Amino acid sequence: MYMPQSQEYKAVKSLENAINDYNWSPRRFAENITSMHKTLQQTLIRTIVEVIKKVGEDDYPVDSRNNASHALCRKIISSGLLDEISLPLI
Template sequence: MDRNIQESKEYRLAKEWEMAVNSYSFDPRKFAAAIPGMHPTNQQSLYRLIRECLKVMAVDSRRYDDRNRASHEEAKCIMEYLNEHGKYIPLK
């Protein structure tokens, strides 16, 4: 991975997202409800992003504790399925 990731737009967006969801008022269902209003290409890009996030969350060598163990275990199950049955998701 790029050593200068902290200078990337992706890193800045990830940190902005981290601040947004670190609030009891953030409702993931409302966020998800906005997806159908997105351009289909952007929906595809969002899915690719989610899939990459799942790959990272499924790695056993990362630090886990009881707060995020369930999401780690579920991400592992999802990645097992995708590795066997997943489709190629084109960039655009």
């Protein structure tokens, strides 16, 4: 469900704008995570886990542009690893 006034929607659109650039570096992004507060790093990882769960849903819209991401998320979900983790807000 899209909620254009929510901070999450605005954050997604901001990230979309940032990564829609051939100079975007996932590695550099990951390296810069260390500049975040440790609690916020954990919140980011909790968010990434939710993204994995969403993209891995059976009814997630897939075509050739995101099929590999969907397949990877499905493998992560089916591994059971996400059921074993706890990422508390500390």
